[in-house]
Amino acid sequence: MAELNGTEHTAEMAAGEKSQFDVLIDGDLAFSKQQQGRFPELADVLPLLP
Amino acid sequence: MRRLLILALVPLSVAACGGDSKRSAGTTSATTTAQSQQGYVTAGNQVCIASDKRIFKIGRLTRDPKGWGRTAASARQGLAEMKKVRPPAARDAAFRQMLRYGNALALSIQEVHDALVKKDYDTASAAQLAAGQIQDRVHTAAKAAGLTFCQQSLTNWPA
Numbered sequence A: 001m002a003e004l005n006g007t008e009h010t011a012e013m014a015a016g017e018k019s020q021f022d023v024l025i026d027g028d029l030a031f032s033k034q035q036q037g038r039f040p041e042l043a044d045v046l047p048l049l050p
Numbered sequence B: 001m002r003r004l005l006i007l008a009l010v011p012l013s014v015a016a017c018g019g020d021s022k023r024s025a026g027t028t029s030a031t032t033t034a035q036s037q038q039g040y041v042t043a044g045n046q047v048c049i050a051s052d053k054r055i056f057k058i059g060r061l062t063r064d065p066k067g068w069g070r071t072a073a074s075a076r077q078g079l080a081e082m083k084k085v086r087p088p089a090a091r092d093a094a095f096r097q098m099l100r101y102g103n104a105l106a107l108s109i110q111e112v113h114d115a116l117v118k119k120d121y122d123t124a125s126a127a128q129l130a131a132g133q134i135q136d137r138v139h140t141a142a143k144a145a146g147l148t149f150c151q152q153s154l155t156n157w158p159a
Helices: A042-048 B037-058 B065-082 B089-117 B121-144
Strands: A010-015 A021-025 A028-032 B003-008
Touching: A021 A042, A028 A042, B037 B065, B037 B089, B065 B089, B089 B121
Parallel strands: A010 B003
Antiparallel strands: A021 A028, A021 B003
């Protein structure tokens, strides 16, 4: 568990499937490498945080 | 406080050595069809993205050799596609090195498959371990080749 980029949010890593890199916010999918064909940037995720 | 959960998985490792490629590191012909730097990166990354999607669909690998067989086939496809990409001269050596490691990885995966078919689990395990090490080299070479997506440790090219 770690603080996320100076925000009050915390983030943690969990094992997924091979080739999987998803970002979930409170259990909801916010970014998927498989869907987007790229890895997320902070700019993809930070605006989605409440 | 909200929680952000990032799901990721260390790339699956697989089989043993290999490596061929007798290509010389000679100069590139002046009439080569080398792509622009940006075009090259885009083309190379697209090959890795397609490979990554195929591997994702194959899913988790077990002692069932079928998944390994599909992975090996996907690796050969990924290699063939990457060989069509033409790097600029400055990236040529690194690109070729990446192809050599990619070929070694594909051979290693095939070796895992073949060992599993024979139920030779010791050989399969050793080949899988070696493949994981080769995959690290693929990513390092991809970074040297300037392929920004391919170089990521969670990207599976050629497998």
